[in-house]
Amino acid sequence: MSEIHVRIADWQKDNADLRRIREAVFIAEQSVAPELEWDGEDADAVHFLAFERDYAIGTARLLTDGHIGRVSVLKDWRGLRVGDRLLQAAIAEAERRGLKRQMLTAQVHATAFYERHGFKIVSSEFLEAGIPHVDMLRESD
Template sequence: MTATDRPSNRPFRVETIDYATGVDDLRAVREPVFVQEQQVPLALEWDELDPLCVHVIARDAAGAPIGTGRLTPEHKIGRMAVLPDWRGRGVGDGLLLALIAEAERRHWPELHLHAQVSAVGFYVKHGFVPVGDRFMEAGIEHQTMRRQLGGPTAIDTRDAAVAIACAVIAGTRRELSIYSRALDPGLFDAPEVLDALRRLGTRRQRVDVRILLQDADAPQRAHAPLIALAQRLPSVFGFREANDPADRGYASAFIVNDGSGYYFRTLGNRFDGEGAVDAGGRARQLADTFQPVWERSRIVTEYRVLGV
């Protein structure tokens, strides 16, 4: 499965397509991408599931096929492909969103997929989290991923925690709020999370990242890499430490953006929790929890003077 994730300035549309009458259009994308480019055997590319699947196709302004995707009866997304000239133009996003919308229309509780490892970040952005170990499929390394529909996705591993944190960071418009005891080793020092925060902090659009800690000394002693990143971007990152006893006793932790994304852990010292990229109500609730504690907490001035 291959996909893209940057916006397009060229018009295209995504629609469902009947397999029986549209197989030639599907072939015009899938065979150049999978068979010719990725060397997947033709016999493996077309299978007995194809006639049973829901297929979507992306077309350019002239109606020519430029991308494909499908939903299998097992609630699996597959055969996501975009022609080379259209990659990086948002076609993959359009295909994936159309498949998710179709699954929601059918009231499916969950979707899963086998993502090529090179495309994992794309699916993470859309709320999919990794499950299990990587594996080889048609000679290409893949990762199983899943996303809950109509509710939060359960997070139960470090890899899933890193994925949902990156998705919430990527979905930030102008403000990201993090409530953590001590910058959660294993999560906020993960290279993927740091990269996501770096990309957010260096966007042209003004962004505020507010990080509320219960123990500001521990990350400082541990030389947490997020502190060093924040020192390079002092106009973006702000730290405060809770000093009210009730706030310091808060057992949970979360990250929430000003869109509809969040990752919440009932026990802040564990990765287990739940997350979503499209749960506006829950995200607003967590933001409302964060705000008064932020306002009454002290500014962590000592982070400003550390060497970088």
Template sequence: MIQAAFRIIEVDYAKDLALLRIIREAVFVIEQQVPLAIERDELDSKCRHVLAVDAEERPIGTGRLTPMRTIGRMAVLADWRGKGVGEALLGRLIAHARTAGWPSVSLHAQVEAIGFYRKHGFLAEGDIYAEAGIPHQTMSLDLTNHGN
């Protein structure tokens, strides 16, 4: 099997907002029917954003690291899921958190993605709750003991 060609790049929110929205609106707003007003927030301009692009430089996935030491807005286009894009995005965000000296990082995982995050060392915390009408679980990763 031929490995799909993609790479992870750092993007500037102000300059690359349209690219981030292509992914997030396709996944969250259209596919998962999250209201646009909920998907967009005031945190975006304060976050560190990464983007996965295919061999033709088309956006295929994204994620962000917030000032509150959380990973969020992880999204990969349906055709690219299961091809390592999510792992690459998550790995880059974890690396940034570690470089920043953070002792841990957390996220709000959709329940169906708990196994994905658990595989990367995240541990569930608290009860399952609804966020944008979708069941979520808070998860955290101890960066002091996590060797990625």
């Protein structure tokens, strides 16, 4: 496998890649309704794209209040630490912007992944888009 790299994406210029990945992961695989996936927050968010060479394989976004979300990696690239690279990029950008608290809503099966990056569960389990989730928080020094 060649080197994976992550960069900040442009919602307008990179829209096709961002949509292709999120539609494959959330809408096709996890049956999230399109109207829940496309929530109106994207225009103001900082987006990240992970690439293998020049092919986009993963995405994440950071909202202006420090919420990280829409972390998604195409099936064939899972288990290769692509999600780690995306999350690290989002955390670094949040900290660069002075956002000392990063929050996210995690699918329950993925909580250990986020805990490895310093997030702690701060809510009871709840359903979102029919999938069990918890809220998680990370506080920077």
